[in-house]
Amino acid sequence: MFDRITSDPAILGGKPIIRGTRISVELILEWIASGASRDDILRRHPHLAAADVEQALGYAAAAMRNEVLLTTPVAE
DSSP: OOTTEEOOTTSGGGOOEETTSSOBHHHHHHHHHTTOOHHHHHHHOTTSOHHHHHHHHHHHHHHHHTOOOOOOOOOO
16 A cells, blocks of 8 residues: 555654655655645655655555544643
8 A cells, every 4th residue: 555655663763754765754744734746846856756755645644544642631
């Protein structure tokens, strides 16, 4: 499903990255959140493929679907 995403404890502390790079899923999300488009990212990092960016977004979405959010009441 996410054949372009890998994780290795020896690389970036085990964060999910694009296979064969040190570019994390987190970094791609940060670029997009700051206004970069997929084409902007690919121009700046020509060693990436469009499918890398798309899988990073899909991986993040899947991770969020499985996320358990804990809420703590705020003390008054």
